[in-house]
Amino acid sequence: QKEVEQNSGPLSVPEGAIASLNCTYSDRGSQSFFWYRQYSGKSPELIMFIYSNGDKEDGRFTAQLNKASQYVSLLIRDSQPSDSATYLCAVSPFSGGYNKLIFGAGTRLAVHP
Amino acid sequence: GAVVSQHPSWVICKSGTSVKIECRSLDFQATTMFWYRQFPKQSLMLMATSNEGSKATYEQGVEKDKFLINHASLTLSTLTVTSAHPEDSSFYICSAIRDRGSNEQFFGPGTRLTVL
Numbered sequence: 001q002k003e004v005e006q007n008s009g010p011l012s013v014p015e016g017a018i019a020s021l022n023c024t025y026s027d028r029g030s031q032s033f034f035w036y037r038q039y040s041g042k043s044p045e046l047i048m049f050i051y052s053n054g055d056k057e058d059g060r061f062t063a064q065l066n067k068a069s070q071y072v073s074l075l076i077r078d079s080q081p082s083d084s085a086t087y088l089c090a091v092s093p094f095s096g097g098y099n100k101l102i103f104g105a106g107t108r109l110a111v112h113p
Numbered sequence: 114g115a116v117v118s119q120h121p122s123w124v125i126c127k128s129g130t131s132v133k134i135e136c137r138s139l140d141f142q143a144t145t146m147f148w149y150r151q152f153p154k155q156s157l158m159l160m161a162t163s164n165e166g167s168k169a170t171y172e173q174g175v176e177k178d179k180f181l182i183n184h185a186s187l188t189l190s191t192l193t194v195t196s197a198h199p200e201d202s203s204f205y206i207c208s209a210i211r212d213r214g215s216n217e218q219f220f221g222p223g224t225r226l227t228v229l
Binding site: 031032034036041042043044045046049088092099100101102103104105106 | 145147155156157158159162206210215216217218219220221222223225
């Protein structure tokens with residue numbers, strides 16, 4: 001079982017719609033959860049992080065964390081073509097070092113006009 | 114800010130040669146830096162954790178004698194790919210922790226290595 005799992009996609013949504021990206025993780029003791037966006041040929045850029053159960057909103061982005069079910073999601077409202085990228089979920093495991101991140105394989109999002 | 118740079122941005126080398134990649138934190142001191150490798154259409158794979166003034170911690174399966182990491186100062190870590198072969202061709206990305214105790218990593222722009 002992979003430590004961090006994401007649907008590879010592509011997830012195709014029309015412009016203006018809500019894109020929903022999901023991620024599950026195996027280490028129940030994980031403490032920190034991150035969403036990164038990566039454009040083709042570029043390095044990842046942080047969108048947001050979440051530490052506590054529930055929702056966290058930042059502009060058009062909302063991260064949702066459910067530690068009991070071991071999943072974290074990212075909602076993108078009013079999706080724009082410029083949001084088309086690969087979204088990486090990253091988890092900081094309880095063991096193996098406080099600062100270490102384990103990345104999922106990423107979900108490719110395509111927003112079409 | 115938290116700007117991380119890498120040099121070079123791309124490099125092409127012959128099989129058997131060594132290549133050095135630099136990772137610098139430009140506006141902060143980074144006690145911890147990370148080196149990742151990413152193959153096409155795959156996710157980032159952590160290679161090693163680099164701590165200033167100490168030996169790097171390598172992930173399982175990563176050859177420490179092939180991928181030499183030096184973190185000589187609080188703003189610079191280097192990765193040397195020794196005796197590179199075509200299978201080492203990949204996108205190498207570094208990241209740095211700005212705030213002590215934080216998990217937030219700031220990524221460099223990456224280095225595309227092609228070994229002929």
